[in-house]
Amino acid sequence: MSTSADDTSGPTLEEMSREECFQLVASLSVGRVAVGRHEDPPLVVPVNYVLDGEVIVFRSDPGTKILALREQPISFQVDFVDPFHKAGWSVLVTGVAYEATPVEVDHLTVESWAGGDKEHCVRVLPLKVSGRRIRLPEIRTSNRGYL
Amino acid sequence: MMDSNHDEHGLIRMDDDECWEFLARHSLGRVGLIHLDNPMVFPVNYLLDDRSVVFRTAPGTKLSIAGSARPVVFEVDEATELFETGTSVMIHGTMHEVMNGVERDRLAKLPLHVWAPGDRDHIIRIEPDRVSGRQIPLHHHDDGVTADGG
Numbered sequence: 001m002s003t004s005a006d007d008t009s010g011p012t013l014e015e016m017s018r019e020e021c022f023q024l025v026a027s028l029s030v031g032r033v034a035v036g037r038h039e040d041p042p043l044v045v046p047v048n049y050v051l052d053g054e055v056i057v058f059r060s061d062p063g064t065k066i067l068a069l070r071e072q073p074i075s076f077q078v079d080f081v082d083p084f085h086k087a088g089w090s091v092l093v094t095g096v097a098y099e100a101t102p103v104e105v106d107h108l109t110v111e112s113w114a115g116g117d118k119e120h121c122v123r124v125l126p127l128k129v130s131g132r133r134i135r136l137p138e139i140r141t142s143n144r145g146y147l
Numbered sequence: 148m149m150d151s152n153h154d155e156h157g158l159i160r161m162d163d164d165e166c167w168e169f170l171a172r173h174s175l176g177r178v179g180l181i182h183l184d185n186p187m188v189f190p191v192n193y194l195l196d197d198r199s200v201v202f203r204t205a206p207g208t209k210l211s212i213a214g215s216a217r218p219v220v221f222e223v224d225e226a227t228e229l230f231e232t233g234t235s236v237m238i239h240g241t242m243h244e245v246m247n248g249v250e251r252d253r254l255a256k257l258p259l260h261v262w263a264p265g266d267r268d269h270i271i272r273i274e275p276d277r278v279s280g281r282q283i284p285l286h287h288h289d290d291g292v293t294a295d296g297g
Contacts (some may be wrong), residue, residue, distance in 0.1 A: 006211045009264070010264055011263070011264045013208045013263050013264055013265060014262055015227075020290070021259075029228075030224075030226045030233070032188055032222065032224070034179050034180050034186035034187070034188045035186060036184065036186040037183065039181070039218075040181075041179055041180055041181065041220045041239065042180070042181060042186030042188075042220060043179075043220070044177065044186075044188060044220050044222040044237060045234060045235070046222075046224045046226065048233050072186075073184060073185045073186060075184065075185060075186045075187055075188060077188035077189075077190075078176065079177075079190045081175055081262070083191070086260075086262040086264070088190075090190045090195060090263065092187060092188060092189075094185050094187075096286060108227060111231075112160060113226075113231040113232060113283050114156065114233075114283050131201045132261055132263075134263050134264070138187040
């Protein structure tokens, strides 16, 4: 990328609003759940998810992630990168998770590619949402043309 | 379906070499750490330096406060929507900033690309304690539908 002295229009890193964050989260279907375990580093697991308003819903086997969820804070992360343009975004949702009752997920189609006995759905209520995006400079064109 | 090659959920366990080979083929990973009691996940562009992970970060970020040795996880995944399959590899290890000048100079010459703008001149290394990987087998779904329509 050009770094000439008058070129101040390189990519910028910008914070996104909560609304923008959820618009982007809604555009994908695979994210990562991170569950804290006291002093240890978190467990990070990719999940298929759907968005129900601002609530993130994913399936889980009984006895695995769910057990850890009950007492620990949870984060949900999703990102998208465009390697060609070297652009992208990342959203991190920190919240509270609980096992959904059937009536709370009846209206949703929650996939799980991993299969198994994933009859439990987990809902993550967002408390804090943050997201950043690498914004590319607009392509400037000369009105004189090149030819 | 639980044997030495599958975990209790029927996912294929990858051996260490398969995990490192997977990590070498990718360049975007996520660092997971606990910050103020909350688990946090950050995407980073990384490279392997032998069997450790290196990436750049900016001063003042949560990643740059690596200190001498901070326990972290590093996760790389790949999802293939068409076949509804995916792979996830996770390293448990410790993260520290590379302070040694000779080491820094050597790593700085590697094609360690950073897409985000700003001075990202801190080089961080994650030394693995263990690596593990899981893969969703094809045709894993127990819904009675198979490739031949049976």
